[in-house]
Amino acid sequence: MGHEVRGVVARERGKAVGVETIHVPDPGPGEALVKVRACGVCHTDLHYREGGINDEFPFLLGHEAAGTVEAVGPDVTGVEPGDFVILNWRAVCGNCRACLRGRPWYCFNTHNATQKMTLADGTALSPALGIGAFAEKTLVAAGQCTKVPAEASPAVAGLLGCGVMAGLGAAINTGGVTRGDSVAVIGCGGVGNAAVLGASLAGAARIIAVDIDPRKLDLARRFGATHVVNSAETDAVEAVRELTGGFGADVVIDAVGRPETYRQAFYARDLAGTVVLVGVPTPEMKLELPLLDVFGRGGSLKSSWYGDCLPSRDFPMLIDLYLQGRLDLEGFVSETISLDDVEAAFHAMERGDVLRSVVVL
Template sequence: MAQKVNGVVALAKGQPVSVETILVPDPGPAEAVVQVQACGVCHTDLHYREGGITDEFPFLLGHEAAGIVESVGEGVTDVAPGDFVVLNWRAVCGQCRACRKGRPQYCFDTHNARQKMTLADGTELSPALGIGAFAEKTLVAAGQCTKVDPAATPQVAGLLGCGVMAGLGAAINTGGVGRGDSIAVIGCGGVGDAAIAGATLAGATTIIAVDTDDRKLDWAREFGATHTVNARKTDAVEAIKEATGGFGADVVVDAVGRPETWKQAFFARDLAGTVVLVGVPTPDLVAPEIPLIEYFGRGGALKSSWYGDCLPSRDFPMLVDLYLQGRLPLERFVTEEIGLDDIETAFEKMHHGDVLRSVAVL
């Protein structure tokens, strides 16, 4: 029998979100109902509200979450009621060409719950990234539940569900940052600072944070940045070269996703260096015009990072363990704790760069 719970819904493009009564069905085969304990406010949710991802309104927002499995459907064996889980939007299929090649972190056919959650009048909801976690309970595919150590607080563990994993994975998984390497990170919001934290964890010795906001550069230092560059006051490419002996960084992460920052990243890397694009561009943006000889002459790699190229079943438990060991300061990403009624205000704070993460606690 469907349960009635409160959830944050974007009813129409560009309109403020509202708390609505939603119906959550009992889990079917390969599905789970999760009691959400905390969910971070991510830019992707704002993109959904603005119609920047699809136009399949209304949306049940929220996806960066942790909670307790309440019930599971037929055939579910990996998680059980009572398990503490982080929700993910990469429930790998095991059958697509990427999975068959042993690269499930690139799964091309990830899956979600088959049943739909609805408004009280029966209108079907589109859950953000197949999750919809700005709600007291949500229905997901069981593969979207990753069991982790319950000693971690939900406010912290849930951040691995999107932004922190995207940035940390961009540095470690996609960029391959290792001991003694240099890295520059352009854009020091939540994703960029996660890339800095990942580089610190991996043993990078020169970590250069680039932003146009001195507040964000101060945050970046807390996560391990050894150098900071305010790109409003200083040429970022020249500053990165100066900090790396004139050569450029081994890895440059663009956590903004604009043509100008991508061009900075391209020219700020060392020969045979790697550029990682993890900031999500809007559909209207195009790559900057760069002479083809520059691509050939510099070598290296230009990569996009999807969800930090993570495999949740591998990465989430490991990162929670590192947090519990005091080696990964996930708690520093939580700027404030809020309620479901505060999501619209949190969007404003995020848009103005006033927070790293607002986290809704249920």
């Protein structure tokens, strides 16, 4: 029979989103129906609305979510009705060459629900990152559900589903930050401040937050930055070098994803240091660097896919740290809103007024 629910839909490139009635099928083989309890407003959703991901309109937006499993299809064993879960957009297959080599966080064959959610007239929807969680219920592959303790607040748990996990993982998993390291993070929005938090959690000795917005730099201090640099007022590369004895940071994380910030990251690292790109560039962007500098400075230039996380490993561990009071996830929630407020939340994000607006259902 399926379910008629309210969801936030982007019908056209660059046009305001609206709340519409959508049809969600009952789960088929390998699928789970999830009652969404909270979903963060991520910049990726805005990219979808602007056509920056692809042109497969209309989109059912929302992906940074937590909820309760309501039903599962045949052959599902990992979760069951009543489980409190965080949704992820990289359900690993277990059989591709990355999974078989013991690197499932790189899975090259991640999957989503097979059935389509639709508008009331039957038009198929493209769910953002295969999730579509700005809705009262959504249909996902069961592997996209990671069970976590139900004591966690849905408004903060869902943030691990994308931005916060991306930043934490960029520092801990991709960057390999460890005790005593110096770390610089360029761009202190939700992902960047999560990278600051990850570096602090890993025991970095010096954490330098770089941004052009003093409000975001103030938040970076809350998450563990030992120093802040306003790059609208001073040269970021020179400032990072000065704060690291003239050498540069051991790990520099670009949480913006623009050619100019990547160049800053490249030259702000120490010799043999690591650059991690976790900010998402747009298709037209190009990067030019002297090849001799790439060779001569050594080290590693890495891209971080979803913080190189393994949801089944990382989500429960991070929720446990949150419940112990050791992981400040609540600091990312700037406001809680309804489905009807998503368009306004996009504008607040563009103005830099929020780290995360969170839809609570």
